[in-house]
Amino acid sequence: MSSVRSIAKLAGVSITTVSRALNNDPAVNPKTRERVLAIANRSGYVASVGRRVNSNLGFVYTDESTLAHPFDAAVLDGVLRGADEQRFDVLLTNLKRDKRPDESYTQFFLRKGIRGVVVRTMRESRFICEAIAEEGFPMIVLSERFSSPKVSYIDGDSRADSIRAVEYLIALGHRRIAFGFHSIPDRDHMDRFAAYKEAIDKNNIPFDESLVFRQRYTLAGGATILKMVMSMKGRPTAIFFADPLLAVGAVKQAHALNIAIPEDISIIGFDDTDLRYGVHPTLTAVCQDAGALGFEAAQRLTRMLTNREKEVLQISIPTFFEVHESTGAPPVNMVETGTKDAADLTQYKTAV
Amino acid sequence: MSSVRSIAKLAGVSITTVSRALNNDPAVNPKTRERVLAIANRSGYVASVGRRVNSNLGFVYTDESTLAHPFDAAVLDGVLRGADEQRFDVLLTNLKRDKRPDESYTQFFLRKGIRGVVVRTMRESRFICEAIAEEGFPMIVLSERFSSPKVSYIDGDSRADSIRAVEYLIALGHRRIAFGFHSIPDRDHMDRFAAYKEAIDKNNIPFDESLVFRQRYTLAGGATILKMVMSMKGRPTAIFFADPLLAVGAVKQAHALNIAIPEDISIIGFDDTDLRYGVHPTLTAVCQDAGALGFEAAQRLTRMLTNREKEVLQISIPTFFEVHESTGAPPVNMVETGTKDAADLTQYKTAV
DNA sequence: CTGAAAGCGCTTACAG
DNA sequence: CTGAAAGCGCTTACAG
Known part of the structure; x- marks a missing residue:
């Protein structure tokens, strides 16, 4: 030991x-x-009390807890299950509240009896992850990517499936496809936006800035986007949402306005959890298993801690694309001429 | 110290x-x-390492974690916020996995460096709560009630609002009101069932066993109940659900069958979180603020720990009843004769 | 079944 | 800025 x-x-x-x-005695030479x-x-x-050593895995949030969000809740549930095998307990720790300004991350974590940390970060706190990695404290970041070879992370890669989703809409005959994402410029959403642009570009559809909508990630934000889309002249016949709540809010608003999905408009959502099943029609969606992310992160990290290994993990878990009932051909009177007909849809089989 | x-x-x-x-040395006299x-x-x-004492609040689950459920996630989020004031960290601890059969709960918690515990329990693990209280370890149970004067708990009391919800339907003119709840016989659901019976009894509506539906708490369960209700002869014109997912599943199924809410059938849900807003129409519901439960429990317990007080807390936080858009008068051709007309609905104002 | 004493891991007052 | 030594909280081998 x-x-x-x-x-x-x-x-x-x-x-x-x-x-x-x-x-962190200030007398000691830096x-x-x-x-x-x-x-x-x-x-x-880790400090021990007598012969007892606790195996705590820190689940670190840098500011306010966002556990009430379905994504974070699912991630934490996965972390808990992943930490189980090596018999780690999970300690929820607020960096902002307790870390003394002059102490290092390592000192902070050791003080809490933490042997390794799973970090859930926002864009603004990326530097924290880099600092922790720099110190060499065992860590893995969830749902972000880093170019530094020192930072371990695990995230979902939704790029390929986002392209697939948009191309599925194109194959159904859609040409005017709106894109809705949330107003925080995090990597996930930027990736999906890039994928959207790539897909329409690949299919010779000109990019139209007016079809891109940003709103806060709330039901109300999704409702707003739907209303805006429906009131456009030459309106889009489909919307691809990069955020779960936006998609659900749009579906709800469509019901309120008596707009039929997919007859009047097709909607593809993004889903971290099970939200796609809670609405009618069940949403065709790019899906990410948040629980699996947390599980994998916690299991890999705790295994390394038990085996006294140290390895940088940079893992991307691909998302999956599920075709359900919220997507169909565009309304007949809105099909633009020049749409290639008889596209092959068999490649997009309904999953589950 | x-x-x-x-x-x-x-x-x-x-x-x-x-x-x-x-x-727990076996040599010591019991x-x-x-x-x-x-x-x-x-x-x-609590054992200390040198001068350092960690203030850990245990969040105890007795078997599998159920954090992926919205209720538990909201509760834990509240616990985290409630533990903040006294600067406690929250340690997620699995009793089943780590507790040695011959050690007491106190010994187990102290071994983990835990000073007090918030317990989320199921009906089958009630005896665990009683045992912990018997040992005198600082604890508060979430969302259960105990008759023993030794057990601290905090729970939501949905009885009064459940009666109110059913009487609201009656005031709207409904006489045949179905009741849907989940198949686990937990106290919450049994309370709501009792309230349902009390409300119809008070209003001289005979209790009809065939209007009571039990299903697993899933979307599919709710869908099943809706289908069963709609296919009954002399079918109910309203359903009161004691569970959030059942209500959402029923709404989804209604959309699929082209059944209008509330024109064809009125639905009242129960909501722990925000699910009532995710569907169209927004659900009239008996609501419980799960986050507030967790917050209150953690704050009260950690305050007592810091102040070295010891007091049994038995707190019931009343639910609230929100009228939204999923309830209305029964279809005209289905109004039974003898319904009192011109009921006073002003007492049920739409909340929020 | 219990305690005095040795010992371990860690911290700190004292000395330099 | 550093260390030897005393000390604190806890555990344990030894003795009874």
């Missing part, structure tokens, strides 16, 4: 100095401190 | 014996063990 004693030996200092470095912490990380140190 | 030393003094034994009792653990609980003991 790693202990102040073993670290002291490796660092060539006394246990006094190790203890000070771990507890170089020494850094060397000690690096060794602590390399050797998988 | 409570320590092995202070406990030893109070118990009149050596610190050796205290340590053994805490760690009476002694019990006395030591009782004092540990009374004095709010």
Whole structure:
């Protein structure tokens, strides 16, 4: 077991100095401190009470908890299941509240008895992930990607399926396809937007800025987009939403306006959880298994901790595309001339 | 601070014996063990590493985690926010996995560095809550009620609003009102069933067993109930669901069958979260703020821990009843004679 | 079944 | 800025 004693030996200092470095005593030389912490990380140190060592996996949120959102809830559920095999407990930790400004992430986590962390981050807190990785503390980031070879992450790759979704609409005969996403510029949504553009470009449909809609990720946002789309002249015959709540809100609004899906308009959603099944018609959607992301992250990380391995994981789990009932041919009077007919739809079989 | 030393003094034994009792050494006399653990609980003991004491609030699940369910996710989110004020971290702990058969709950929690627990329980694990309370470990149970004066709990009381919901339907002119609930006999659902019976009884409507439907709490279960109701001869004109997913599933099925809500049938749901807003029409529902339950539980418990108070909390937070768009008068050709006309509906104002 | 004493992991007051 | 030594909280081998 790693202990102040073993670290002291490796660092060539006394246990006094190790203890000070771990507890952020300002007297200790920054170089020494850094060397000690690096060794602590390399050797998988956690403080122990007598012979007892707790195996806590930190689930870190950088600001407010967003657990009430279905995605985060599903992710955490997966983390819990993933941490089970190596008998880790999951400690929910708020970085913003408790981390002292002058202490390192490693010091903070060790103080909480945490051996490794799963980080759920927003775009603005990416630098935190990079800092934790830089320190060498065992970590994996959920649902983001990093170019740095030091940062472990696991995320869903929705690019291919987003292209597929848009091309499915094109194959059904749609030419004017709107794109709805939320107003936070996170990577997922930007990826899907890029995929949307790529798909229409590949199919010689000119990109039209006026078909792109950004709203807050709420039911109301989705409703707004639907209303805006339906009131356009030369309106789109289909909408691809990059966000679950937007899609559900649009469907709800369509019912309220007596607009038939897919007869009047086709809708493709994005789904992290099971929301696509909660509405009528069940949504054709690009789907991501949020629970699987959390599970995989927690299982891989805790296995490495138990085996004292250290490896950078950069994993992308592809999404899947499910055809359900919210998509069909565009209204006959709205089919543009020049649409290629008799497209092959057999490649898009209904999943599940 | 409570320590092995202070406990030893109070118990009149050596610190050796205290340590053994805490760690479940079989050599220690059961009476002694019990006395030591009782004092540990009374004095709010947690093991410390050097000067460091972590303040962990345990979120205990007794078997599988059910965090993926919206109710549990909302509750946990509330717990997290409630634990914030006293700077507690929340540790997710699986009793089934880690608790050794011969150790007490107190020993288990102390081993994990937990100072108090919020328990989310099912009917079958009620005895666990009673056992924890019996040991005197700081605890509060979520969403259950106990007659024992030793068990702290906080739950939503949906009885009054369930009666109100059914009477609202009656005031709208409904006489044949179906009741749908899930197949697990938990207290919440049994309460709502009792309230349903009480409401119709109070209004001189005979109870009809054939209008009571039990299904698994899934969208499919709700769909099944709707189909069964619509195919009955002399069918009900309204359904009161005691479960969120059942109500949503019924609405979805109604859309699929082209049944108009509320023109063809009125639906009242039960909502723990925001599901009532996700469908069209927005559901009239008896609502419970799951986040508030968790918040209140965690805040009260952590405050008591910080102030070294000990008090049994038995709190019922009333639900609220929101009238939205899924309820209206029964179809004209289905109004039974003898319905009192011109009922006063102003008491049921649309909330929000 | 219990305790005095040795020991372990960690922290800290003291000395330099 | 660092370490030897004392000390704290806890555990455990030994003795009874």
